[in-house]
Amino acid sequence: MAENREFFYRRLHSLLGVIPIGIFLIQHLVVNHFAVYGEESFNKAASFMEHLPFRYVLETFVIFLPILFHAVLGVYIVFVAKNNVRRFSFFRNWMFYIQRITGIITLIFIVWHLWETRIAIGMGNAELDYSLMEDILSTPFMFWFYIIGVVSTTFHFANGLWSFLVSWGITITPRSQKIATYATLLVFLAVTYIGVRSIIKFAYGI
Numbered sequence: 001m002a003e004n005r006e007f008f009y010r011r012l013h014s015l016l017g018v019i020p021i022g023i024f025l026i027q028h029l030v031v032n033h034f035a036v037y038g039e040e041s042f043n044k045a046a047s048f049m050e051h052l053p054f055r056y057v058l059e060t061f062v063i064f065l066p067i068l069f070h071a072v073l074g075v076y077i078v079f080v081a082k083n084n085v086r087r088f089s090f091f092r093n094w095m096f097y098i099q100r101i102t103g104i105i106t107l108i109f110i111v112w113h114l115w116e117t118r119i120a121i122g123m124g125n126a127e128l129d130y131s132l133m134e135d136i137l138s139t140p141f142m143f144w145f146y147i148i149g150v151v152s153t154t155f156h157f158a159n160g161l162w163s164f165l166v167s168w169g170i171t172i173t174p175r176s177q178k179i180a181t182y183a184t185l186l187v188f189l190a191v192t193y194i195g196v197r198s199i200i201k202f203a204y205g206i
């Protein structure tokens, strides 16, 4: 019974990492990328998101609660759970550990990012516009903090997609897992480019 429950929670953890958290991540980075086309474009896109109907319901059930569940169980998996030693290649074992390390870095990054954006805006201490991110990213320290945070998150998502496909029995054969390695590498490069590109624009205006 307890094993069944653990199986269910692990499956839910895996699913939430892709739907809705992974989808939200892509959507969030794509909206940020409007910054590359100029201040006005970003402000329009951000304001559209800010004025979506049922915004608080969406934020709570599509973003906040899934991330909270995934993060809490994620920390448990990293520090407490006993993982079955998987019989994968040397490369895959490394990916397995980096998945856990990037989970922790991503958690630190998300908490900080949330604090200085969504929470600051909610408390009336900041306004959601281009200059908010321009100010945040104005020091080299914060620039690199955001670069590391975003790359950690995109790696965690793309590599997580690979293990999601295994967990859900979608890629079973070694050949399909190899194809998935290349496909998720492409996902990593594309999503990272989108995320990093807007950070450079906010920080240096180029």
Ligand code: HEM
Pocket: 010, 013, 014, 015, 016, 017, 018, 021, 022, 025, 070, 071, 072, 073, 074, 075, 077, 078, 099, 100, 103, 104, 106, 107, 110, 153, 156, 157, 159, 160, 161, 163, 164, 165, 167, 168
């Ligand atoms: C934007 C944020 C995040 C996204 C998009 C995301 C996405 C994913 C995905 C897709 C997986 C693969 C699921 C599977 O193995 O079947 C995963 C696994 C994992 N995530 Fe996250 N995650 C995020 C944040 C976090 C955070 C904050 C933590 C906290 C430490 C975390 C810890 C983990 C762990 C430990 C695993 C491995 C689970 C296992 O191998 O059984 N994740 N994540």
